[in-house]
Amino acid sequence: MAENYFNIDEKLLELSEKALNRCKEEFIKIDKTTEINQQKVLYAFSANRVSEADLSITTGYGYGDRGREALDKVAAMCLGAEDSIVRHSFASGTHTLTVALFGLLRPGEKMLCVTGTPYDTIRPVIGIKGKEGRGSLKDFGITYMQTELTDSGRVDLDAVEKMLKTEKIKMVYIQRSRGYTLRPSLSVEEIGEIVALTRNFSDAIVMVDNCYGEFVQTKEPTDFGADIIAGSLIKNPGGGIAKCGGYIAGKKELVELCAYRMTAPGIGKEVGATLGHTRDMLMGLFHAPHVVGEALKTAVFCASLYELLGFDASPAHNEERYDIIQSISLGNPERLIAFCRGLQKGSPIDSFVVPEPWDMPGYDNKVIMAAGAFTSGSSIELSADAPLREPFAVWLQGGLNFHSAKIGILLSAQEMLKEGLISL
Numbered sequence: 271m272a273e274n275y276f277n278i279d280e281k282l283l284e285l286s287e288k289a290l291n292r293c294k295e296e297f298i299k300i301d302k303t304t305e306i307n308q309q310k311v312l313y314a315f316s317a318n319r320v321s322e323a324d325l326s327i328t329t330g331y332g333y334g335d336r337g338r339e340a341l342d343k344v345a346a347m348c349l350g351a352e353d354s355i356v357r358h359s360f361a362s363g364t365h366t367l368t369v370a371l372f373g374l375l376r377p378g379e380k381m382l383c384v385t386g387t388p389y390d391t392i393r394p395v396i397g398i399k400g401k402e403g404r405g406s407l408k409d410f411g412i413t414y415m416q417t418e419l420t421d422s423g424r425v426d427l428d429a430v431e432k433m434l435k436t437e438k439i440k441m442v443y444i445q446r447s448r449g450y451t452l453r454p455s456l457s458v459e460e461i462g463e464i465v466a467l468t469r470n471f472s473d474a475i476v477m478v479d480n481c482y483g484e485f486v487q488t489k490e491p492t493d494f495g496a497d498i499i500a501g502s503l504i505k506n507p508g509g510g511i512a513k514c515g516g517y518i519a520g521k522k523e524l525v526e527l528c529a530y531r532m533t534a535p536g537i538g539k540e541v542g543a544t545l546g547h548t549r550d551m552l553m554g555l556f557h558a559p560h561v562v563g564e565a566l567k568t569a570v571f572c573a574s575l576y577e578l579l580g581f582d583a584s585p586a587h588n589e590e591r592y593d594i595i596q597s598i599s600l601g602n603p604e605r606l607i608a609f610c611r612g613l614q615k616g617s618p619i620d621s622f623v624v625p626e627p628w629d630m631p632g633y634d635n636k637v638i639m640a641a642g643a644f645t646s647g648s649s650i651e652l653s654a655d656a657p658l659r660e661p662f663a664v665w666l667q668g669g670l671n672f673h674s675a676k677i678g679i680l681l682s683a684q685e686m687l688k689e690g691l692i693s694l
Protein backbone atom coordinates (compact mmCIF):
# COMPACT_ATOMS: atom_id res chain seq x y z
CA MET A 271 0.00 0.00 0.00
CA ALA A 272 1.69 3.17 -1.15
CA GLU A 273 -0.63 5.59 0.56
CA ASN A 274 -1.10 5.15 4.28
CA TYR A 275 -3.58 7.81 5.38
CA PHE A 276 -4.25 6.13 8.72
CA ASN A 277 -0.57 5.64 9.57
CA ILE A 278 -0.93 1.93 10.03
CA ASP A 279 2.17 0.28 11.42
CA GLU A 280 4.41 -1.16 8.69
CA LYS A 281 4.68 -4.55 10.35
CA LEU A 282 0.92 -4.71 10.72
CA LEU A 283 0.56 -3.92 7.02
CA GLU A 284 2.89 -6.81 6.23
CA LEU A 285 0.82 -9.11 8.39
CA SER A 286 -2.31 -7.80 6.68
CA GLU A 287 -0.90 -8.82 3.29
CA LYS A 288 -0.19 -12.27 4.65
CA ALA A 289 -3.68 -12.47 6.16
CA LEU A 290 -5.24 -11.41 2.87
CA ASN A 291 -3.25 -13.99 0.91
CA ARG A 292 -4.72 -16.73 3.09
CA CYS A 293 -8.24 -15.55 2.13
CA LYS A 294 -7.99 -16.14 -1.61
CA GLU A 295 -9.93 -19.39 -1.78
CA GLU A 296 -12.65 -18.11 0.51
CA PHE A 297 -12.97 -14.89 -1.46
CA ILE A 298 -13.42 -16.86 -4.68
CA LYS A 299 -16.22 -18.87 -3.05
CA ILE A 300 -17.85 -15.69 -1.74
CA ASP A 301 -17.69 -14.09 -5.19
CA LYS A 302 -19.39 -17.14 -6.70
CA THR A 303 -22.22 -16.95 -4.19
CA THR A 304 -22.56 -13.21 -4.74
CA GLU A 305 -22.73 -13.68 -8.48
CA ILE A 306 -25.48 -16.29 -8.26
CA ASN A 307 -27.50 -14.29 -5.74
CA GLN A 308 -27.03 -11.04 -7.64
CA GLN A 309 -28.33 -12.74 -10.77
CA LYS A 310 -31.30 -14.12 -8.83
CA VAL A 311 -32.17 -10.67 -7.50
CA LEU A 312 -31.78 -8.95 -10.87
CA TYR A 313 -33.96 -11.63 -12.44
CA ALA A 314 -36.65 -11.08 -9.78
CA PHE A 315 -36.70 -7.34 -10.57
CA SER A 316 -37.00 -8.02 -14.26
CA ALA A 317 -39.53 -10.87 -13.98
CA ASN A 318 -41.77 -8.66 -11.84
CA ARG A 319 -41.38 -5.71 -14.20
CA VAL A 320 -40.33 -3.22 -11.53
CA SER A 321 -40.87 0.20 -13.04
CA GLU A 322 -39.91 3.77 -12.24
CA ALA A 323 -43.50 4.43 -11.15
CA ASP A 324 -43.06 1.78 -8.43
CA LEU A 325 -40.48 4.02 -6.74
CA SER A 326 -43.00 6.75 -5.96
CA ILE A 327 -44.58 7.79 -2.68
CA THR A 328 -47.97 6.88 -1.20
CA THR A 329 -49.62 8.40 1.85
CA GLY A 330 -52.71 7.74 3.99
CA TYR A 331 -54.00 4.19 3.67
CA GLY A 332 -51.71 3.48 0.76
CA TYR A 333 -54.37 1.53 -1.13
CA GLY A 334 -53.17 0.12 -4.42
CA ASP A 335 -49.54 1.01 -3.76
CA ARG A 336 -47.95 -0.71 -6.74
CA GLY A 337 -44.40 -0.27 -5.51
CA ARG A 338 -45.27 -2.01 -2.26
CA GLU A 339 -46.84 -4.89 -4.16
CA ALA A 340 -43.85 -5.13 -6.50
CA LEU A 341 -41.44 -5.18 -3.55
CA ASP A 342 -43.36 -8.03 -1.89
CA LYS A 343 -43.26 -10.05 -5.12
CA VAL A 344 -39.58 -9.39 -5.80
CA ALA A 345 -38.55 -10.25 -2.23
CA ALA A 346 -40.64 -13.43 -2.27
CA MET A 347 -38.95 -14.55 -5.47
CA CYS A 348 -35.46 -13.76 -4.12
CA LEU A 349 -36.21 -15.69 -0.94
CA GLY A 350 -37.70 -18.76 -2.62
CA ALA A 351 -41.08 -18.01 -1.05
CA GLU A 352 -44.65 -17.84 -2.35
CA ASP A 353 -45.31 -14.44 -0.85
CA SER A 354 -43.77 -11.85 1.46
CA ILE A 355 -44.43 -8.66 3.37
CA VAL A 356 -41.59 -6.18 3.36
CA ARG A 357 -42.34 -3.04 5.34
CA HIS A 358 -40.44 -0.06 6.68
CA SER A 359 -43.05 0.00 9.45
CA PHE A 360 -41.59 -3.03 11.18
CA ALA A 361 -39.63 -1.25 13.90
CA SER A 362 -36.94 -3.94 14.19
CA GLY A 363 -36.17 -7.59 13.63
CA THR A 364 -37.72 -8.43 16.99
CA HIS A 365 -40.94 -6.64 16.05
CA THR A 366 -41.07 -8.52 12.75
CA LEU A 367 -40.53 -11.91 14.39
CA THR A 368 -43.14 -11.00 17.01
CA VAL A 369 -45.74 -10.23 14.35
CA ALA A 370 -45.07 -13.60 12.71
CA LEU A 371 -45.25 -15.54 15.99
CA PHE A 372 -48.50 -13.88 17.08
CA GLY A 373 -49.89 -14.13 13.56
CA LEU A 374 -49.41 -17.90 13.45
CA LEU A 375 -49.88 -19.20 17.01
CA ARG A 376 -53.16 -19.48 18.92
CA PRO A 377 -53.98 -20.04 22.61
CA GLY A 378 -53.43 -23.62 23.69
CA GLU A 379 -50.87 -24.32 20.98
CA LYS A 380 -47.25 -25.33 21.49
CA MET A 381 -44.08 -23.84 20.06
CA LEU A 382 -40.86 -25.85 20.04
CA CYS A 383 -37.53 -24.08 19.60
CA VAL A 384 -34.93 -26.60 18.41
CA THR A 385 -31.87 -24.34 18.59
CA GLY A 386 -31.61 -23.95 22.38
CA THR A 387 -32.35 -20.66 24.11
CA PRO A 388 -33.34 -18.10 21.47
CA TYR A 389 -31.87 -14.66 20.84
CA ASP A 390 -32.08 -12.29 23.82
CA THR A 391 -34.85 -10.01 22.58
CA ILE A 392 -37.13 -12.92 21.61
CA ARG A 393 -37.22 -14.31 25.15
CA PRO A 394 -39.63 -11.70 26.59
CA VAL A 395 -41.81 -12.17 23.48
CA ILE A 396 -42.12 -15.87 24.26
CA GLY A 397 -42.43 -15.18 27.98
CA ILE A 398 -39.36 -17.08 29.19
CA LYS A 399 -37.85 -13.85 30.47
CA GLY A 400 -39.30 -10.64 31.83
CA LYS A 401 -42.48 -9.84 33.76
CA GLU A 402 -45.84 -11.48 33.23
CA GLY A 403 -48.75 -9.43 31.97
CA ARG A 404 -46.97 -7.64 29.15
CA GLY A 405 -48.68 -9.66 26.47
CA SER A 406 -46.11 -12.36 25.78
CA LEU A 407 -47.07 -15.58 23.99
CA LYS A 408 -47.14 -17.17 27.44
CA ASP A 409 -49.67 -14.58 28.66
CA PHE A 410 -51.86 -15.66 25.75
CA GLY A 411 -51.67 -19.33 26.71
CA ILE A 412 -49.11 -20.45 24.17
CA THR A 413 -46.77 -23.08 25.57
CA TYR A 414 -43.05 -22.91 24.86
CA MET A 415 -40.63 -25.81 24.80
CA GLN A 416 -37.06 -26.11 23.60
CA THR A 417 -34.52 -28.78 22.84
CA GLU A 418 -30.94 -28.00 23.84
CA LEU A 419 -28.07 -28.02 21.40
CA THR A 420 -25.57 -30.88 21.58
CA ASP A 421 -22.12 -30.35 23.10
CA SER A 422 -20.80 -29.41 19.67
CA GLY A 423 -23.56 -26.82 19.25
CA ARG A 424 -25.64 -28.84 16.78
CA VAL A 425 -29.39 -29.35 16.73
CA ASP A 426 -30.19 -32.51 18.71
CA LEU A 427 -32.28 -34.30 16.08
CA ASP A 428 -33.00 -37.26 18.38
CA ALA A 429 -34.41 -34.97 21.05
CA VAL A 430 -36.46 -33.12 18.42
CA GLU A 431 -37.84 -36.40 17.09
CA LYS A 432 -38.84 -37.47 20.59
CA MET A 433 -40.64 -34.16 21.16
CA LEU A 434 -42.48 -34.39 17.84
CA LYS A 435 -43.61 -37.94 18.72
CA THR A 436 -44.82 -37.15 22.23
CA GLU A 437 -46.16 -33.59 22.02
CA LYS A 438 -48.64 -31.92 19.71
CA ILE A 439 -46.38 -29.19 18.33
CA LYS A 440 -47.86 -26.33 16.30
CA MET A 441 -44.59 -24.62 15.44
CA VAL A 442 -41.00 -25.74 15.13
CA TYR A 443 -38.82 -22.64 15.55
CA ILE A 444 -35.26 -22.44 14.26
CA GLN A 445 -32.72 -19.67 14.78
CA ARG A 446 -30.35 -19.83 11.83
CA SER A 447 -27.70 -17.44 13.09
CA ARG A 448 -25.47 -18.05 16.07
CA GLY A 449 -26.45 -14.64 17.45
CA TYR A 450 -24.04 -13.70 20.22
CA THR A 451 -23.06 -17.23 21.16
CA LEU A 452 -20.18 -19.41 20.07
CA ARG A 453 -22.37 -22.14 18.54
CA PRO A 454 -22.14 -22.65 14.78
CA SER A 455 -24.84 -21.11 12.60
CA LEU A 456 -27.12 -23.41 10.60
CA SER A 457 -26.82 -24.06 6.89
CA VAL A 458 -29.97 -24.13 4.76
CA GLU A 459 -29.23 -27.82 4.19
CA GLU A 460 -29.33 -28.51 7.93
CA ILE A 461 -32.56 -26.54 8.16
CA GLY A 462 -33.88 -28.76 5.36
CA GLU A 463 -33.12 -31.81 7.50
CA ILE A 464 -35.11 -30.37 10.39
CA VAL A 465 -37.99 -29.64 8.00
CA ALA A 466 -37.92 -33.24 6.74
CA LEU A 467 -37.83 -34.60 10.28
CA THR A 468 -40.78 -32.40 11.26
CA ARG A 469 -42.81 -33.54 8.26
CA ASN A 470 -42.27 -37.17 9.26
CA PHE A 471 -44.05 -36.77 12.55
CA SER A 472 -46.30 -33.71 12.44
CA ASP A 473 -47.90 -30.96 10.40
CA ALA A 474 -46.21 -28.25 12.47
CA ILE A 475 -45.29 -24.94 10.86
CA VAL A 476 -41.52 -24.57 10.51
CA MET A 477 -40.48 -20.99 11.18
CA VAL A 478 -36.94 -19.67 10.82
CA ASP A 479 -35.43 -16.57 12.40
CA ASN A 480 -33.35 -15.79 9.31
CA CYS A 481 -31.54 -12.74 10.75
CA TYR A 482 -27.97 -12.40 9.41
CA GLY A 483 -28.44 -15.39 7.10
CA GLU A 484 -29.93 -13.87 3.95
CA PHE A 485 -27.79 -14.28 0.81
CA VAL A 486 -24.94 -15.96 2.65
CA GLN A 487 -25.74 -19.11 0.67
CA THR A 488 -27.36 -19.31 -2.76
CA LYS A 489 -30.58 -20.70 -1.25
CA GLU A 490 -32.73 -19.65 1.68
CA PRO A 491 -34.47 -21.81 4.31
CA THR A 492 -37.71 -21.39 2.34
CA ASP A 493 -36.07 -23.11 -0.65
CA PHE A 494 -35.48 -26.04 1.71
CA GLY A 495 -39.09 -26.28 2.83
CA ALA A 496 -39.30 -23.85 5.77
CA ASP A 497 -42.86 -22.48 5.91
CA ILE A 498 -42.07 -18.99 7.10
CA ILE A 499 -38.93 -16.89 7.60
CA ALA A 500 -38.42 -13.41 8.97
CA GLY A 501 -35.61 -10.92 9.33
CA SER A 502 -34.48 -7.32 9.66
CA LEU A 503 -33.85 -4.80 6.89
CA ILE A 504 -31.02 -3.13 8.79
CA LYS A 505 -29.16 -6.40 8.42
CA ASN A 506 -28.46 -8.39 5.23
CA PRO A 507 -31.54 -7.91 3.01
CA GLY A 508 -31.63 -4.11 3.37
CA GLY A 509 -28.23 -3.92 1.68
CA GLY A 510 -27.20 -1.01 3.90
CA ILE A 511 -29.68 1.21 2.12
CA ALA A 512 -33.07 0.46 3.72
CA LYS A 513 -33.41 2.92 6.61
CA CYS A 514 -35.50 0.59 8.77
CA GLY A 515 -37.95 -2.29 8.51
CA GLY A 516 -38.29 -6.03 8.31
CA TYR A 517 -39.71 -8.83 6.18
CA ILE A 518 -41.76 -11.98 6.55
CA ALA A 519 -41.77 -14.50 3.70
CA GLY A 520 -43.11 -17.98 3.11
CA LYS A 521 -46.28 -19.90 2.30
CA LYS A 522 -48.99 -17.62 0.98
CA GLU A 523 -51.66 -18.50 3.55
CA LEU A 524 -49.20 -18.10 6.43
CA VAL A 525 -47.91 -14.75 5.17
CA GLU A 526 -51.58 -13.68 5.01
CA LEU A 527 -52.09 -14.63 8.68
CA CYS A 528 -49.02 -12.59 9.61
CA ALA A 529 -50.38 -9.67 7.59
CA TYR A 530 -53.64 -9.84 9.57
CA ARG A 531 -51.60 -9.47 12.74
CA MET A 532 -49.45 -6.72 11.23
CA THR A 533 -52.45 -4.53 10.37
CA ALA A 534 -55.89 -5.96 11.22
CA PRO A 535 -57.83 -9.17 10.57
CA GLY A 536 -59.65 -8.70 7.27
CA ILE A 537 -57.29 -5.98 6.07
CA GLY A 538 -53.89 -7.64 5.93
CA LYS A 539 -51.32 -6.40 3.46
CA GLU A 540 -53.66 -4.25 1.38
CA VAL A 541 -52.95 -1.11 3.40
CA GLY A 542 -49.82 0.69 4.56
CA ALA A 543 -48.52 3.89 3.04
CA THR A 544 -44.89 3.56 2.06
CA LEU A 545 -44.10 7.28 2.47
CA GLY A 546 -41.22 7.08 0.05
CA HIS A 547 -39.43 4.11 1.58
CA THR A 548 -40.04 1.78 -1.36
CA ARG A 549 -37.08 3.08 -3.33
CA ASP A 550 -34.69 2.46 -0.42
CA MET A 551 -36.06 -1.00 0.21
CA LEU A 552 -35.92 -2.00 -3.45
CA MET A 553 -32.47 -0.54 -3.94
CA GLY A 554 -31.28 -2.16 -0.72
CA LEU A 555 -32.59 -5.56 -1.79
CA PHE A 556 -30.93 -5.07 -5.15
CA HIS A 557 -27.57 -4.39 -3.48
CA ALA A 558 -27.95 -7.00 -0.74
CA PRO A 559 -26.10 -9.94 -2.37
CA HIS A 560 -23.07 -7.77 -3.08
CA VAL A 561 -23.07 -6.12 0.34
CA VAL A 562 -23.42 -9.49 2.09
CA GLY A 563 -20.40 -10.64 0.07
CA GLU A 564 -18.42 -7.62 1.29
CA ALA A 565 -19.46 -8.33 4.89
CA LEU A 566 -18.39 -11.97 4.48
CA LYS A 567 -15.00 -10.93 3.10
CA THR A 568 -14.61 -8.58 6.06
CA ALA A 569 -15.34 -11.44 8.47
CA VAL A 570 -12.95 -13.83 6.71
CA PHE A 571 -10.15 -11.24 6.65
CA CYS A 572 -10.71 -10.39 10.31
CA ALA A 573 -10.52 -14.08 11.25
CA SER A 574 -7.38 -14.55 9.16
CA LEU A 575 -5.58 -11.54 10.65
CA TYR A 576 -6.45 -12.36 14.23
CA GLU A 577 -5.48 -16.00 13.79
CA LEU A 578 -2.05 -14.78 12.70
CA LEU A 579 -1.98 -12.62 15.81
CA GLY A 580 -2.51 -15.78 17.85
CA PHE A 581 -6.21 -15.56 18.74
CA ASP A 582 -9.11 -17.98 18.34
CA ALA A 583 -11.48 -16.99 15.56
CA SER A 584 -14.92 -18.53 15.29
CA PRO A 585 -15.60 -19.42 12.57
CA ALA A 586 -11.98 -19.87 11.44
CA HIS A 587 -11.08 -17.94 8.29
CA ASN A 588 -11.45 -21.04 6.11
CA GLU A 589 -14.52 -22.56 7.76
CA GLU A 590 -17.91 -22.66 6.03
CA ARG A 591 -20.13 -19.70 6.95
CA TYR A 592 -23.89 -19.52 7.21
CA ASP A 593 -24.22 -16.03 8.64
CA ILE A 594 -22.14 -12.84 8.61
CA ILE A 595 -21.05 -12.97 12.26
CA GLN A 596 -17.42 -13.32 13.28
CA SER A 597 -16.22 -13.71 16.81
CA ILE A 598 -12.66 -13.38 18.08
CA SER A 599 -11.71 -14.45 21.59
CA LEU A 600 -9.33 -11.79 22.84
CA GLY A 601 -8.69 -13.15 26.31
CA ASN A 602 -8.93 -10.00 28.41
CA PRO A 603 -11.11 -6.89 28.77
CA GLU A 604 -8.30 -4.47 27.83
CA ARG A 605 -8.01 -6.00 24.37
CA LEU A 606 -11.78 -5.99 23.90
CA ILE A 607 -11.96 -2.31 24.68
CA ALA A 608 -8.99 -1.52 22.44
CA PHE A 609 -10.49 -3.58 19.59
CA CYS A 610 -13.75 -1.64 19.72
CA ARG A 611 -12.01 1.73 20.01
CA GLY A 612 -9.81 0.96 17.03
CA LEU A 613 -12.73 -0.28 14.94
CA GLN A 614 -14.68 2.86 15.76
CA LYS A 615 -11.80 4.93 14.36
CA GLY A 616 -12.32 3.14 11.06
CA SER A 617 -16.00 4.12 10.82
CA PRO A 618 -17.22 6.74 8.35
CA ILE A 619 -19.55 8.27 10.96
CA ASP A 620 -18.55 9.13 14.55
CA SER A 621 -14.95 8.03 14.01
CA PHE A 622 -13.89 10.41 16.80
CA VAL A 623 -16.17 8.81 19.41
CA VAL A 624 -14.44 6.69 22.07
CA PRO A 625 -16.60 3.66 22.97
CA GLU A 626 -16.96 2.90 26.71
CA PRO A 627 -18.26 -0.26 28.39
CA TRP A 628 -21.74 0.36 29.85
CA ASP A 629 -24.49 -1.45 31.72
CA MET A 630 -26.82 -2.23 28.86
CA PRO A 631 -30.39 -3.01 30.00
CA GLY A 632 -31.10 -6.74 29.88
CA TYR A 633 -27.46 -7.84 30.06
CA ASP A 634 -25.66 -9.26 33.10
CA ASN A 635 -22.24 -7.85 32.20
CA LYS A 636 -21.06 -4.52 30.93
CA VAL A 637 -21.10 -4.34 27.13
CA ILE A 638 -18.89 -2.32 24.79
CA MET A 639 -19.87 -1.57 21.21
CA ALA A 640 -18.31 0.00 18.16
CA ALA A 641 -20.70 1.44 15.62
CA GLY A 642 -20.24 4.31 13.26
CA ALA A 643 -23.06 3.72 10.84
CA PHE A 644 -25.13 5.75 8.40
CA THR A 645 -28.19 3.94 9.76
CA SER A 646 -28.43 3.88 13.53
CA GLY A 647 -27.95 0.37 14.89
CA SER A 648 -27.37 -1.08 11.46
CA SER A 649 -25.33 -4.24 11.71
CA ILE A 650 -24.84 -4.81 7.99
CA GLU A 651 -22.49 -1.84 8.43
CA LEU A 652 -19.18 -2.58 10.16
CA SER A 653 -19.90 -2.94 13.86
CA ALA A 654 -18.84 -4.89 16.92
CA ASP A 655 -20.29 -5.77 20.30
CA ALA A 656 -18.61 -7.38 23.25
CA PRO A 657 -19.90 -8.32 26.69
CA LEU A 658 -17.09 -7.99 29.25
CA ARG A 659 -16.99 -11.63 30.34
CA GLU A 660 -15.01 -14.80 29.62
CA PRO A 661 -13.66 -15.61 27.02
CA PHE A 662 -13.65 -11.87 26.29
CA ALA A 663 -14.86 -12.43 22.77
CA VAL A 664 -15.86 -9.67 20.42
CA TRP A 665 -18.64 -10.25 17.86
CA LEU A 666 -18.07 -8.42 14.64
CA GLN A 667 -20.40 -8.09 11.71
CA GLY A 668 -21.03 -6.10 8.58
CA GLY A 669 -18.92 -4.00 6.29
CA LEU A 670 -20.63 -2.20 3.41
CA ASN A 671 -17.47 -2.47 1.38
CA PHE A 672 -14.49 -4.64 2.09
CA HIS A 673 -11.84 -2.05 1.30
CA SER A 674 -13.18 0.30 3.93
CA ALA A 675 -13.99 -2.39 6.48
CA LYS A 676 -10.46 -3.81 6.12
CA ILE A 677 -9.09 -0.51 7.40
CA GLY A 678 -11.45 -0.75 10.37
CA ILE A 679 -10.11 -4.20 11.19
CA LEU A 680 -6.49 -3.02 10.85
CA LEU A 681 -7.19 -0.07 13.15
CA SER A 682 -8.61 -2.45 15.77
CA ALA A 683 -5.28 -4.30 15.79
CA GLN A 684 -3.32 -1.05 15.64
CA GLU A 685 -5.07 0.16 18.80
CA MET A 686 -3.99 -2.98 20.66
CA LEU A 687 -0.49 -2.62 19.33
CA LYS A 688 -0.34 0.99 20.48
CA GLU A 689 -1.39 0.00 23.98
CA GLY A 690 1.13 -2.84 24.12
CA LEU A 691 -1.62 -5.50 24.25
CA ILE A 692 -0.23 -7.44 21.31
CA SER A 693 3.21 -7.67 19.74
CA LEU A 694 4.28 -8.28 16.17
Ligand SMILES: *Cc1c(COP(=O)(O)O)cnc(C)c1O
Binds near residue numbers: 479
Ligand atom coordinates in the same frame (compact mmCIF):
# COMPACT_ATOMS: atom_id res chain seq x y z
C1 LIG B 1 -30.76 -9.13 15.23
C2 LIG B 1 -31.46 -10.38 15.57
C3 LIG B 1 -32.77 -10.41 16.05
C4 LIG B 1 -33.55 -9.18 16.40
O1 LIG B 1 -33.40 -8.10 15.61
P1 LIG B 1 -33.45 -6.59 16.18
O2 LIG B 1 -33.54 -5.83 14.93
O3 LIG B 1 -32.21 -6.37 16.95
O4 LIG B 1 -34.68 -6.48 17.00
C5 LIG B 1 -33.34 -11.63 16.26
N1 LIG B 1 -32.67 -12.77 16.06
C6 LIG B 1 -31.40 -12.78 15.62
C7 LIG B 1 -30.69 -14.09 15.43
C8 LIG B 1 -30.75 -11.60 15.36
O5 LIG B 1 -29.49 -11.62 14.94
